[in-house]
Amino acid sequence: MESLPATAEPIGRASLLGRVRSATGALATTLTRAPAYPASVGDLATVSVLGLRLPVRASLAIAIATLVVLLDHGHDFLPRVTASGRGPADMRALALERFVLFGVVPLVAIVLLLRDDPRRYGLRLGAWRLGLGLAIGACVAMTPIVLLIARVPEFRAFYGQSAASLPDLLLTNALDLVPAEFLFRGFLMFALLRIAGPIAVLAATFPFVMTHLGKPEAETLSTFGGGLVFGWIDWRTGSILWSGLFHVWILTLVIAAAAALPA
Numbered sequence: 001m002e003s004l005p006a007t008a009e010p011i012g013r014a015s016l017l018g019r020v021r022s023a024t025g026a027l028a029t030t031l032t033r034a035p036a037y038p039a040s041v042g043d044l045a046t047v048s049v050l051g052l053r054l055p056v057r058a059s060l061a062i063a064i065a066t067l068v069v070l071l072d073h074g075h076d077f078l079p080r081v082t083a084s085g086r087g088p089a090d091m092r093a094l095a096l097e098r099f100v101l102f103g104v105v106p107l108v109a110i111v112l113l114l115r116d117d118p119r120r121y122g123l124r125l126g127a128w129r130l131g132l133g134l135a136i137g138a139c140v141a142m143t144p145i146v147l148l149i150a151r152v153p154e155f156r157a158f159y160g161q162s163a164a165s166l167p168d169l170l171l172t173n174a175l176d177l178v179p180a181e182f183l184f185r186g187f188l189m190f191a192l193l194r195i196a197g198p199i200a201v202l203a204a205t206f207p208f209v210m211t212h213l214g215k216p217e218a219e220t221l222s223t224f225g226g227g228l229v230f231g232w233i234d235w236r237t238g239s240i241l242w243s244g245l246f247h248v249w250i251l252t253l254v255i256a257a258a259a260a261l262p263a
Helices: 008-032 056-074 088-113 128-149 153-160 166-196 199-203 205-210 217-237 241-260
Strands: 046-049 052-055
Touching: 046 056, 052 056, 056 088, 056 166, 056 205, 088 166, 128 217, 128 241, 153 217, 153 241, 166 199, 166 205, 166 217, 166 241, 199 205, 199 217, 205 217, 217 241
Parallel strands: none
Antiparallel strands: 046 052
């Protein structure tokens, strides 16, 4: 039988390493390729306020986002049932309030005040193949971490009281978190992105972190990194849907896991 040349195995290994490097390079390029977010004439329109030359659309987005966050923090527009305000009915009331404050208000502002297309603010599928892959990958990566976190007594006590049936829990969290993603990463971040560039991803994280004050300290601190991840996903895909799905998964999982563990 004719033997293979002595160089066959090293060549095969080199070929495999080449394929791995090529695939890794292609993945890195896909993840870091900067999307184009060119500013329109409307994005660049400015107004002078006491000598400050301000971009109209971005300034309105900052002002409206600030106002609705303050209203959300300071007022309960729907009645709460439990003293803690964390029961299932309380969380549904909060979600309905945020659906209006974080979802309807900025959407109306985009159409009537900014006179713009909501799709430019993340209300679209965007790069859906990449977004779906990122959302699934992030959910898989975070699942064991969330399950460990849910065992911490502080998290178990805080989130366990919000437990409900899975359909109710998913609906409540979707009504709460998808509008939140729209407010911070859609309305605010994309308005800033077209005039300030990618630093908008960082800027939009600040008000997002502030809405977590009063939650377990470890969670509040972690939301800075989490907010950047959500913002990067939306920046890369041009859509708030994928970070919204990821966010809903995390909250649903931590509530369900905290409730399932013994007190």
